[in-house]
Amino acid sequence: MKITGIKTHLLKEWRTMLFVVVETDEGITGLGESGLTSREYAVQGMIRDLEDRVIGQDPFRIEHIWQTLWRSGFHPSGQVLSSAIAAIDIALWDIKGKALDAPVYDLLGGRTRDKVLTYCHVGGQSPEATLAMAREKVAEGWKAIRWEPSYQDDMVMRGPQAVEKAIEEYRLLRSELGPDIELCFDAHTKLTPTEAARFCRQIEPFRPMFVEDPLRCEYAEGYRTLRGQTAVPLAAGEQYASKWQFNELIRDKLIDYVRVDLCIAGGITEGRKIAALAETHMIDLAVHNPIGPVSTAACLHLNLAIPNVLVQELPKRPGESLGDLIQTDQVWEDGWLNCQGKPGLGVELNTGLLDKYPFEHEHLPLLCRADGSFTNW
Structure with missing residues (x-):
């Protein structure tokens, strides 16, 4: 089995979300999610940068792929890279579970x-x-x-x-x-x-x-x-x-x-x-x-x-x-x-319904203290 592509889906329901679908030449797909809220465009771009490092790889070699994605850019990772890797990694575990007919917790x-x-x-x-x-x-x-x-x-x-x-x-x-x-x-x-x-x-x-x-x-x-x-x-x-x-x-x-x-x-x-x-x-x-x-x-x-x-x-x-x-x-x-x-993870994505949840980029709230200085949300 070889990885043939990665598709990224941005959507908005009660909050913004980013899902990835990792595809293989045997028709088995895996579903993953990124968690870097309000920075979805950045994560989407990072996944695009990483895709050619993943295509052609055996999806069962999860640790090897993880190490390659983390270290192939030489510079230590930040949250954008780690969130992109997270979405891909979760999808790879989903693929492996489906291929072996086992839930991920058994793996x-x-x-x-x-x-x-x-x-x-x-x-x-x-x-x-x-x-x-x-x-x-x-x-x-x-x-x-x-x-x-x-x-x-x-x-x-x-x-x-x-x-x-x-x-x-x-x-x-x-x-x-x-x-x-x-x-x-x-x-x-x-x-x-x-x-x-x-x-x-x-x-x-x-x-x-x-x-x-x-x-x-x-x-x-x-x-x-x-x-x-x-x-x-x-x-x-x-x-x-x-x-x-x-x-x-x-x-x-x-x-x-x-x-x-x-x-x-x-x-x-x-x-x-x-x-x-x-x-x-x-x-x-x-x-x-x-x-x-x-x-x-x-x-x-x-x-x-x-x-x-x-x-x-x-x-x-x-x-x-x-x-x-x-x-x-x-x-x-x-x-x-x-x-x-x-x-796998026991989740399936109906891509035909994605249009029901059009993506709207949102920034997190900007909070200030009484003197006007910025504070975390």
């Missing part, structure tokens, strides 16, 4: 668990509104929920006020939802070190599952300082491109959970290595999965096969996103995600 060593815990997204302009939405999700069966700092309609990020609101949300949600619902907070790199330290210390009594990305990812040393200021579990990594970028946080135990994004950090091939690195330090994965159903499938198969898993992000349950465009064997029930074990 990765087989199941280590029967199902994977998931968490949903909630939020509101007031703590009471956040609680109301959380109650709805709990009634649906969710066991874990996540929210993030809010900002006003004027797009001004008021850090101290956002922290105070989030502290009150933690107090309210824990007291009203009880001890059995897991509460995750995604600071989304918006907080200053001072704000992050105050926030984490104040919510310790409410037993958070974790606080995600309290600081900017460029500032790994900041996690060393924060680690010494709070006992709250910390999670980070969704913006990282490789195992090398994760290494310091994992090696020095600066985080408690690894937020690897398979659609940014080099796909399943790199993701399993990051998971193995984390396992040597007794750190579990809490995969970043904020986009489409192909990403969800890739994360699910990895999570089913590795030993160190906490939870999987799941903003859309199976069928809630692109239900007519992508068929999946994923099954969600009572807070848990599973699949039926169809060959």
Whole structure:
């Protein structure tokens, strides 16, 4: 079997997405997804640059292809290259599973668990509104929920006020939802070190599952300082491109959970290595999965096969996103995600319906603080 081409599809539903289809001379195709939101044109261009490195290759040689794509440009990878590789890599695992009539999790060593815990997204302009939405999700069966700092309609990020609101949300949600619902907070790199330290210390009594990305990812040393200021579990990594970028946080135990994004950090091939690195330090994965159903499938198969898993992000349950465009064997029930074990990733793309989802390029929100200075979204 040889790879004959790569097709890239950009589309827009509840958010922008980029899918790739890797084609072979035996008619077996693989489906992959990239996760670099708002930079889809850049990833599309990178895939175009990489295509002639892939055409003619044996799709079963996944590690060899990964190394070739990562290193053939000589310069160390950034997120654009790693996201392009991720989409191709995920599609290659899909091809291999289909060709061998086996689910990808079996190719990765087989199941280590029967199902994977998931968490949903909630939020509101007031703590009471956040609680109301959380109650709805709990009634649906969710066991874990996540929210993030809010900002006003004027797009001004008021850090101290956002922290105070989030502290009150933690107090309210824990007291009203009880001890059995897991509460995750995604600071989304918006907080200053001072704000992050105050926030984490104040919510310790409410037993958070974790606080995600309290600081900017460029500032790994900041996690060393924060680690010494709070006992709250910390999670980070969704913006990282490789195992090398994760290494310091994992090696020095600066985080408690690894937020690897398979659609940014080099796909399943790199993701399993990051998971193995984390396992040597007794750190579990809490995969970043904020986009489409192909990403969800890739994360699910990895999570089913590795030993160190906490939870999987799941903003859309199976069928809630692109239900007519992508068929999946994923099954969600009572807070848990599973699949039926169809060959490959268990996802199929109906290319005839792509026109229903025309792509519209979108930039991420531009947030400023009260003095007009830029802050992360």
